[in-house]
Amino acid sequence: MLDxxxxxxxxxxxxxxxxxxxxxxxxDPAAGWLATLMVGGSFAAAIAVFxxxxxxxxxxxxxxxxxxxxxxxxxxxxxxGVLIDPLSMTMVxxxxxxxxxxxxxxxxxxxxxxxxxxxxxxxxxxxxxMLMLVLGDNLLLTFLGWEGVGACSYLLISFWFGDEAxxxxxxxxxxxxxxxxFGFMIAAFLTFATIGSIRYVDVLAKAPTMAAVxxxxxxxxxxxxxxGKSAQLPLYVxxxxxxxxxxxxxxxxxxxxxxxxxxxxxxxxxxxxAAAYDxxxxxxxxxxxxxxxxxxxxxxxxxxxxxxxxxxTVSQLGYLFLAVGLGGYVPAIFHMIxxxxxxxxxxxxxxxxxxxxxxxxxxxxxGGLARLLPITAGTxxxxxxxxxxxxxxxxxxxxxxxxxxxxxxNKALWVIGLLTALLTAFYMSRQVFLTFFGRYRxxxxxxxxxxxxxxxxxxxxxxxxxxxxxxxxxxxTALDEAVAAVGVAEEAVTAARADADAAAAAAAAxxxxxxxxxxxxxxxxxxxxxKKAAEKALKELEKPAKDAxxxxxxxxxxxxxxxxxxxxxxxxxxxxxxxxxxxxAAAAAADDVRRAAESGRPRSTxxxxxxxxxxxxxxxxxxxxxxxxxxxxPHESPWTMTLPLVLLSGGAIVAGGLNLPFAKSLHVLxxxxxxxxxxxxxxxxxxxxxxxxxxxxxxxVGLVGIGSAAAVYLRGRGDRAAIEQSIxxxxxRVDRSFAWFMGGPGRRSFDLAARFDRxxxxxxxxxxxxxxxxxxxxxxxxxxxxxxxxxLGIALGTVALLVLxxxxxxx
Amino acid sequence: MFVAQTLPTVTASWYVSLAALLFxxxxxxxxxxxxxxxxxxxxxxxxxxxxxxxxAFARSMGDLGGQALxxxxxxxxxxxxxxxxxxxxxxxxxxxxxxxxxxxxxLRG
Numbered sequence: 027m028l029d030x031x032x033x034x035x036x037x038x039x040x041x042x043x044x045x046x047x048x049x050x051x052x053x054d055p056a057a058g059w060l061a062t063l064m065v066g067g068s069f070a071a072a073i074a075v076f077x078x079x080x081x082x083x084x085x086x087x088x089x090x091x092x093x094x095x096x097x098x099x100x101x102x103x104x105x106x107g108v109l110i111d112p113l114s115m116t117m118v119x120x121x122x123x124x125x126x127x128x129x130x131x132x133x134x135x136x137x138x139x140x141x142x143x144x145x146x147x148x149x150x151x152x153x154x155x156m157l158m159l160v161l162g163d164n165l166l167l168t169f170l171g172w173e174g175v176g177a178c179s180y181l182l183i184s185f186w187f188g189d190e191a192x193x194x195x196x197x198x199x200x201x202x203x204x205x206x207x208f209g210f211m212i213a214a215f216l217t218f219a220t221i222g223s224i225r226y227v228d229v230l231a232k233a234p235t236m237a238a239v240x241x242x243x244x245x246x247x248x249x250x251x252x253x254g255k256s257a258q259l260p261l262y263v264x265x266x267x268x269x270x271x272x273x274x275x276x277x278x279x280x281x282x283x284x285x286x287x288x289x290x291x292x293x294x295x296x297x298x299x300a301a302a303y304d305x306x307x308x309x310x311x312x313x314x315x316x317x318x319x320x321x322x323x324x325x326x327x328x329x330x331x332x333x334x335x336x337x338x339t340v341s342q343l344g345y346l347f348l349a350v351g352l353g354g355y356v357p358a359i360f361h362m363i364x365x366x367x368x369x370x371x372x373x374x375x376x377x378x379x380x381x382x383x384x385x386x387x388x389x390x391x392x393g394g395l396a397r398l399l400p401i402t403a404g405t406x407x408x409x410x411x412x413x414x415x416x417x418x419x420x421x422x423x424x425x426x427x428x429x430x431x432x433x434x435x436n437k438a439l440w441v442i443g444l445l446t447a448l449l450t451a452f453y454m455s456r457q458v459f460l461t462f463f464g465r466y467r468x469x470x471x472x473x474x475x476x477x478x479x480x481x482x483x484x485x486x487x488x489x490x491x492x493x494x495x496x497x498x499x500x501x502x503t504a505l506d507e508a509v510a511a512v513g514v515a516e517e518a519v520t521a522a523r524a525d526a527d528a529a530a531a532a533a534a535a536x537x538x539x540x541x542x543x544x545x546x547x548x549x550x551x552x553x554x555x556x557k558k559a560a561e562k563a564l565k566e567l568e569k570p571a572k573d574a575x576x577x578x579x580x581x582x583x584x585x586x587x588x589x590x591x592x593x594x595x596x597x598x599x600x601x602x603x604x605x606x607x608x609x610x611a612a613a614a615a616a617d618d619v620r621r622a623a624e625s626g627r628p629r630s631t632x633x634x635x636x637x638x639x640x641x642x643x644x645x646x647x648x649x650x651x652x653x654x655x656x657x658x659x660p661h662e663s664p665w666t667m668t669l670p671l672v673l674l675s676g677g678a679i680v681a682g683g684l685n686l687p688f689a690k691s692l693h694v695l696x697x698x699x700x701x702x703x704x705x706x707x708x709x710x711x712x713x714x715x716x717x718x719x720x721x722x723x724x725x726x727v728g729l730v731g732i733g734s735a736a737a738v739y740l741r742g743r744g745d746r747a748a749i750e751q752s753i754x755x756x757x758x759r760v761d762r763s764f765a766w767f768m769g770g771p772g773r774r775s776f777d778l779a780a781r782f783d784r785x786x787x788x789x790x791x792x793x794x795x796x797x798x799x800x801x802x803x804x805x806x807x808x809x810x811x812x813x814x815x816x817x818l819g820i821a822l823g824t825v826a827l828l829v830l831x832x833x834x835x836x837x
Numbered sequence: 838m839f840v841a842q843t844l845p846t847v848t849a850s851w852y853v854s855l856a857a858l859l860f861x862x863x864x865x866x867x868x869x870x871x872x873x874x875x876x877x878x879x880x881x882x883x884x885x886x887x888x889x890x891x892x893a894f895a896r897s898m899g900d901l902g903g904q905a906l907x908x909x910x911x912x913x914x915x916x917x918x919x920x921x922x923x924x925x926x927x928x929x930x931x932x933x934x935x936x937x938x939x940x941x942x943x944l945r946g
Contacts, residue, residue, distance in 0.1 A: 808946065809946030810942065810946075811941075811943060811945030811946075812938070812945075813939075814867075814868055814871075817867050817868055821864055
């Protein structure tokens with residue numbers, strides 16, 4: 027059965043190769059099914075090997091199967107071989123098992139993505155690398171897998187690299203891990219230098235003969251490597267950012283498998299740690315303890331559903347380091363397994379929420395989803411109870427064992443662990459309450475949206491004022507024009523009156539008698555010509571009178587025009603008055619709106635959880651997104667996503683059964699792992715009552731955490747802002763100070779190093795080149811290009827040789 | 838009366854002297870002449886002067902090795918002439934004005 031072991035990594039490698047060649051052709055979802063099938067096959071092969079290993083006696087459970095020679099160089103030779111022992115098989119079983127479920131989940135989650143098949147290429151390559159990491163029979167092969175999972179992690183974090191944030195998150199993860207890898211590499215070199223081999227068989231056998239100084243150095247360097255891969259202080263910064271990747275990646279790589287590689291490596295090298303000075307493992311424990319508490323405090327203030335889980339992962343990995351540092355390899359592996367179950371479950375359930383909520387990740391926008399996403403909510407609650415340490419869920423058993431070790435070995439670390447447990451229960455309950463319980467808040471306008479709506483409303487009111495001012499200006503222009511028209515008309519009246527007076531005077535000057543005489547002359551005229559002349563004379567005499575009449579009527583008309591113009595002025599004045607009144611009304615309305623805005627705008631940036639935000643007054647001005655969200659109905663995910671959730675929640679419930687504390691015979695995992703630990707593990711020597719008391723304290727602390735979260739987030743007691751400090755939300759400013767350092771002093775020192783490289787190192791190289799160039803440009807004069815010169819040279823040389831020979835022969 | 842004068846015996850030193858003379862003529866010719874063909878002939882002269890030395894010493898020392906070596910020198914000389922003449926023909930095709938050896942001085946530093 028053990029000979030089947032090569033199948034375990036071969037399946038995902040084959041899947042990777044097939045998908046690279048035909049992935050696009052297979053497409054969505056066939057490519058995903060193929061990848062899932064391959065990892066499932068790997069799981070089946072792992073079970074077969076596991077059964078084979080069970081058939082052997084405890085001490086014989088250690089086999090190496092060499093596949094082929096890889097690097098034979100002198101006395102340094104590396105084979106590609108696999109190491110089968112209880113530790114590697116434990117890792118392989120849970121890695122392949124959980125990976126299968128996550129592959130299945132990813133088929134549903136990634137459906138419709140245009141890079142669907144590429145996703146599964148990376149995923150299969152990741153599983154292959156992870157399996158090489160845990161199965162490799164030497165440090166170099168483990169390092170190969172170590173780098174492979176790092177590369178896949180980079181590729182998958184920045185999977186949607188079109189978004190700048192995702193791309194830089196990938197880079198951050200890769201660069202941060204590089205620092206850790208450096209430690210691992212030096213540790214491997216040092217191991218080879220002292221032991222002369224990097225095969226685990228030799229290293230583990232000869233580790234007790236190592237000098238304590240060397241063993242300590244190797245341990246600390248491995249710790250640096252493990253801190254990078256397993257996201258411990260101070261190299262944890264990449265993991266929260268890694269949440270930019272698709273959620274199945276977060277679950278598989280950044281919660282369940284890859285991040286446990288550091289713990290695996292430290293456990294694998296336990297004889298070296300045992301050979302080191304005592305303070306080396308203590309350092310590991312303190313790094314873990316401080317990371318656990320530190321990350322838990324940050325998780326309390328995060329609002330992104332995945333960020334909470336990311337910091338939670340960092341915190342839980344801290345527990346693993348804490349356990350490893352105290353010699354509790356069994357509880358470390360135990361908690362690693364249970365954590366893999368419940369954290370993968372939590373991530374996948376969170377992904378299901380995100381999937382159902384239109385890619386919203388802000389928990390403040392969720393609430394009340396338990397009714398809408400029943401399966402997701404149910405499984406998430408299982409994961410929550412497991413991580414919060416509520417019996418009988420798996421997390422209770424494993425965390426309790428870690429805490430029991432801490433109590434036995436180091437009380438200070440126990441206090442830290444207990445505080446972390448309290449915070450864990452609190453932030454996980456906060457997450458559950460915010461997401462699944464309370465009021466459904468997805469349709470709520472956010473603070474920014476409310477402010478934007480108020481701004482719109484104020485702008486609209488201000489616009490009315492501007493319109494009114496424009497109307498006033500128009501009316502006033504009309505008034506001015508009317509007044510000007512009155513002036514013109516009045517001048518016309520004066521002119522007409524003067525005309526009329528002149529005409530009247532002219533008319534008065536005409537003698538009445540002469541008119542009469544003219545009339546009689548017309549009457550008495552006998553012949554035609556005389557009559558015509560008389561009539562003409564009469565007309566001449568009568569004309570001034572008629573002109574005077576005309577001028578009078580013209581003057582009267584002009585007076586009428588003046589009246590009309592005055593009436594228009596009055597009308598225009600009325601319009602102006604009206605416009606002013608309208609402007610005043612608009613200004614008053616704008617003031618009202620501003621006053622309403624002052625009282626109606628959201629008072630704080632905190633999102634109200636219990637009651638709906640007050641949007642009265644700006645309902646009509648809200649951005650369109652709000653209406654879209656109100657019209658949206660969350661939907662439960664397809665079965666490919668919910669089935670893994672259900673199966674994982676089953677694991678999260680029962681995985682605690684692997685190592686029940688009640689009787690020696692129930693310590694299944696401990697007995698199973700014993701051969702791989704060479705007796706270097708610390709044994710728990712607490713009495714039954716002490717164990718029960720510790721468990722009671724842990725449960726009480728967990729319940730306090732859950733209860734206080736319920737009080738704050740369900741009942742609205744206490745000040746939410748006081749808990750979610752901005753410094754916590756900003757991760758204690760660690761990322762910011764890293765960025766500051768790298769941008770400032772770090773950058774300057776790198777520049778200095780670069781300048782040293784340019785001037786001193788490059789200068790030396792360039793100086794040699796310049797020297798050679800100068801010398802040769804001096805020497806080139808000797809080259810004339812004439813054949814005769816060279817011939818002369820040869821001739822002279824010959825003569826010189828001749829002289830030499832002859833002189834030699836002479837003496 | 839007729840005295841039978843014995844001709845002086847031709848010794849190896851005669852041949853060697855002749856060879857030295859020929860070699861000197863060749864060497865001086867190579868150094869002072871500019872015509873490539875003449876320079877070639879001078880080289881041939883020098884080679885054959887050496888050949889003569891070889892043969893003379895081979896005779897006087899009774900060692901056939903010297904005579905055998907002459908064949909090698911002749912073969913090498915023939916090959917050298919072939920390559921050299923080919924170079925000259927090719928050169929004249931490209932540069933018909935390059936009639937003296939001094940015209941070909943592209944390697945001047």
